[in-house]
Amino acid sequence: IPVILAGGDVVISARTAAGKTEAAFLPLLTRYGEHAGSADGFAILYVSPLKALINDQHRRLESLCEGSGVLLHKWHGDVSADAKTRARKRPSGVVLITPESLEALLVRRGGEVAQMFSRLDAVVIDELHAFIGTERGMQLQSILNRIEVATARDRIDRIGLSATLG
Structure with missing residues (x-):
């Protein structure tokens, strides 16, 4: 958590249902709150x-973000075009998304x-x-690099979650 708060790349590896999502999102949401008045953008x-994991994590994050004013956007093939348009505008x-939907968005x-x-x-x-x-991993790495270039960022913190590493 301190590394995420300070800004840095982290891999969180723990058994299933051990709180990896919370360990990543609690400090990220704290960082988000410190800049709540910043410009628009995800x-x-x-x-x-x-997609099923996105749907599940969306439900979990809804309860985590309840009352904070943080908006959550699902984005995959089963999400309506209207919902995606609202999120885009x-x-x-x-934003919770699959690599394929992220690439389609960029294209x-x-x-x-x-x-x-x-x-x-x-x-x-x-x-x-x-x-x-x-x-698929190389595709994702390429997509993330394209976002960094498009936003003129040297780097964006990356946090990996896995129950089967290590």
Whole structure:
């Protein structure tokens, strides 16, 4: 938690249901609160390989963020176009997305990427082990690099979560 609060890259590895999500998001939400008046744009990008995991984490984060004013946006193939348009036009808070949906967003809305992610403070990659040494992992790395270039950022903190590393 102190490393995340200070800003840095971290891998959190613990058994399933051990609180990895909370260990990542509590300090990130604290950082978010310190800059609540900043410009529009998603502050936290949560990437998951599975739509079902995004849906589950969205429910968990709703209770974690309750009363904080932090907006949560699901973004995958089963989310309505209207919900995605609303998130795109007024990006803020946390966006939970699959790598494929993130790439489609960059391809279809490349001109909007700098504004949508202008405030991006951190990327949380859930099920990190699913991306290591795979084409999907290389795709994700490329996408994150494209966001850094589009937003003129040297680096954005990355936090990996996994129950099967180590």
